[in-house]
Amino acid sequence: MFIDCKSIAKSIDEETIALTRLTKPKLVSLAVNPDEGTISYLKSQQKKAKSLNVEHEIFVLDNVEILSEKLLEFSKDETVHGIFVAHPLPKGADELQVASLIDPEKDVEGRNPVNLGRLMYGEEGFAPCTAAAIVEILTRTTQLMGKNVVIVGRSNTVGLPLSVMLLRRDRSATVTVCHTKTQNLEEKTLQADIVVVAVGHAGFLKPEMVRENALVIDVGINVVGDRVVGDVDPEVEKKCSLTPVPGGVGVVTTAILMNRVARIASRGGKV
Numbered sequence: 411m412f413i414d415c416k417s418i419a420k421s422i423d424e425e426t427i428a429l430t431r432l433t434k435p436k437l438v439s440l441a442v443n444p445d446e447g448t449i450s451y452l453k454s455q456q457k458k459a460k461s462l463n464v465e466h467e468i469f470v471l472d473n474v475e476i477l478s479e480k481l482l483e484f485s486k487d488e489t490v491h492g493i494f495v496a497h498p499l500p501k502g503a504d505e506l507q508v509a510s511l512i513d514p515e516k517d518v519e520g521r522n523p524v525n526l527g528r529l530m531y532g533e534e535g536f537a538p539c540t541a542a543a544i545v546e547i548l549t550r551t552t553q554l555m556g557k558n559v560v561i562v563g564r565s566n567t568v569g570l571p572l573s574v575m576l577l578r579r580d581r582s583a584t585v586t587v588c589h590t591k592t593q594n595l596e597e598k599t600l601q602a603d604i605v606v607v608a609v610g611h612a613g614f615l616k617p618e619m620v621r622e623n624a625l626v627i628d629v630g631i632n633v634v635g636d637r638v639v640g641d642v643d644p645e646v647e648k649k650c651s652l653t654p655v656p657g658g659v660g661v662v663t664t665a666i667l668m669n670r671v672a673r674i675a676s677r678g679g680k681v
């Protein structure tokens with residue numbers, strides 16, 4: 411069975427629309443040498459911004475030096491409410507140094523160390539949007555208390571922040587984070603009530619790796635020919651509840667991103 415993520419996005423959009431009636435939020439999105447996943451996201455952002463009355467500008471840049479200049483500029487610019495930087499940055503870039511240039515109060519992806527620190531205290535106003543989208547989908551779909559959640563992937567965008575968010579006392583899931591060096595992955599995923607897959611390989615999670623009736627969150631955005639597919643084998647849908655790709659985590663992520671920009675604009679900086 412597929413989980414209906416579009417209706418979740420829609421209910422978030424309703425709040426955003428109410429906020430954009432009163433203010434004119436502006437988001438800037440910056441990317442250096444964007445990969446296919448980033449291009450897909452930038453397109454979705456552009457469409458969504460337009461439909462929600464959020465002003466949006468995209469900057470595709472040649473190198474990290476120009477990115478750094480732009481981040482300083484937009485951090486000071488009072489007409490800009492949200493700053494999004496696409497990841498991954500080019501090889502060799504100092505992510506911490508780049509993220510530190512984003513004004514924490516405009517840091518819609520929660521990359522600045524101030525916001526990552528806030529996350530450790532359970533403050534999720536600036537949590538990475540994809541992780542926030544997964545929490546939104548899970549809390550609207552199931553009870554998390556005491557559940558076994560296996561996250562496959564440990565990125566700063568998804569796996570790592572999500573693990574912290576699911577451990578928060580009001581959720582209290584038991585979280586296992588798996589990665590490329592994990593041994594016997596299938597043994598872990600077969601124990602899970604909930605599996606979150608964010609690895610970037612089409613069809614990575616096979617039906618024999620999950621329990622009957624598990625809840626599976628597919629975070630993958632893989633461009634195969636002219637189609638976008640997730641990290642989960644489509645056969646998994648026959649035995650589990652699964653978020654679709656496209657139309658799953660991605661649409662909720664984009665909704666949360668825009669909602670955040672609107673909240674920043676309407677509350678003068680505080681989320």
Ligand SMILES: Nc1nc(=O)c2c([nH]1)NC[C@@H]1CN(c3ccc(C(=O)N[C@@H](CCC(=O)O)C(=O)O)cc3)C=[N+]21
Nearest residue numbers: 447448450451454495496497540631638656657660661
């Ligand atoms: N700092 C950072 N944060 C991110 O969250 C991040 C990133 N960098 N870099 C790139 C990846 C990719 N990503 C997507 C999110 C939504 C869609 C999305 O909404 N896709 C639509 C349309 C897909 C289509 O059909 O083209 C859907 O899934 O329905 C796609 C891709 C976020 N990422």
